[in-house]
Amino acid sequence: MSDIKIGVVSCSGEECFGGTISRLATRKVLEDLRLGEAVTICLPLFIAGGEEERNFAKVYPTVAVDGCSKLCAMRATEKYSGKVNAVVKVDEIIGKEKALEKVVSLRELPSDYMELVDKVAQEICKEMDKISSDILKKQAEEELKNSGECSGGCCCCGCK
């Protein structure tokens, strides 16, 4: 587990089933797949002016998880805290038609929901891993640069 924290800003989804899947997938990432690495940002509070949420999203990298093409999570994050590092578009993963179905209770989820949640959760993890790996790579390059060592490969420049 890396010690890089990544904010996951999930659609709160009352407009469509894609929102429900966004919530569940985000929860799976937070509580199971990337425990300790992902930090959720409460989108309604974020938009309402939650300073802690906004500051976190300004300082840390973020992944927006959007249930439909309205992309509320991405747009709000970019409006208040800066560019998101990645967007997971649920409707592109589970299909537009499915994503736009009506919202359902967590007690009465359709039988295939777990499969859909897993797909989206995997996609969130993939984006998080990519962000972590980019950050680690950048940190390594910085360290090498600061120590005066060459970044690797065969070199004839005379560096140590």
Added chain:
Amino acid sequence: MDKKTAILPCNGLDKCAGCVSREIAIKLQEEKNAEIICPVLFRVADARYNKVASENELIVIDGCNTRCATKLASEKNLKVSRKINVTEASKQYGIEIQSKLQIGENEKKLIDMILEDILKKDDSNGENSSILFPKVLDYEIYKKDKFIFRLPKEGFYFNENDVWVYVQGNLARIGVTDYVQQSLSDIMFFTPPIVGSEVEQFDEVGAIESGKAVFEVISPVSGKVIRVNEALLSNPEYINENPFEKGWIAEIELKDFESDKMLLLEFDEYFEKMKRKVDEFHV
């Protein structure tokens, strides 16, 4: 548009209370054919919900005490017919909810209890929904020569016009304080406010008259008058007997008590103020 129900839930994802609020909203959608307002979309593109939110009975469900949903309704100038706060309800019902986001057994129980409460109130069609007023009140008494006044110690707010309000959920009962009835002496007439009328905080909401003067009752809260104490029409002396209990004036469905509260006094402040007033004017 037919009057139906719109629900504005907190919908938060970082606390279990947010998940509970969403579940309540979805259940209400099924039971009452209500329309859920997505708080996020409502903020970023309010045209989608403006009509739904303003033309229907609006239930606001807050998850935690940050009260994002209430604040949103207030910013959009919406009239709220009922407010639910999941965190407060969990305390009220004695059901502890977890910090994780799952809806477990306790959360299911809480959802069912809140829903039952909402639907029960609906069955009564507003006609019989009434606040549960305490059967026994604990009073603080102040005496200055002949002048005696008492004030309930807990649960009441007061305005500068000597009118009290007791709030429970989205309902409030109002009346005049002991200071008023003492100052007016024998009350002979009671003019009630009109049931169904909308009042703003500090609007007149009825009047009482004694041989000495007419006292306009200044509303400590804004909202809709849903009931008046009809017993006062034939027995205005109830106000003299006990203005906090059988002498209450009216019940109001609150519009925005959080805002109203800022201009109200609690027991300590009002009691001190009244003591000074009695000391200065009733010597």
